[in-house]
Amino acid sequence: MMHVISPIAVAIVAVVSAGIMPGVAQARDYPFCIKGSDYEGGLGYCNFDTYQQCLDTASGRFAFCDRNPFYASSPPNVAHPRKRSGRR
Numbered sequence: 001m002m003h004v005i006s007p008i009a010v011a012i013v014a015v016v017s018a019g020i021m022p023g024v025a026q027a028r029d030y031p032f033c034i035k036g037s038d039y040e041g042g043l044g045y046c047n048f049d050t051y052q053q054c055l056d057t058a059s060g061r062f063a064f065c066d067r068n069p070f071y072a073s074s075p076p077n078v079a080h081p082r083k084r085s086g087r088r
Contacts, residue, residue: 029046029068029070030047031049031067031071032046032048032053032065032066033045033046033047033048033065034054034058034063034065035065036058036062039063043069043070048065051065
């Protein structure tokens with residue numbers, strides 16, 4: 001005996017499944033990564049839109065921020081602190 005699945009049941013399952021599964025649009029890369037002893041691997045944790053967000057997270061940790069080498073486009077210019085020389 002074959003059971004016929006109603007189109008309404010199929011539609012409900014499709015809608016519920018679409019809400020549970022993450023979409024491809026959610027996947028993206030970020031321009032800045034935090035690196036240091038708390039972040040294993042060479043790449044670190046790359047989940048920052050801005051350099052300042054990364055710095056805020058790194059504050060108080062043995063960590064530093066760097067550009068994500070795999071970011072699709074070049075990140076904005078970052079003003080890195082420079083060591084001042086004694087000469088002017």
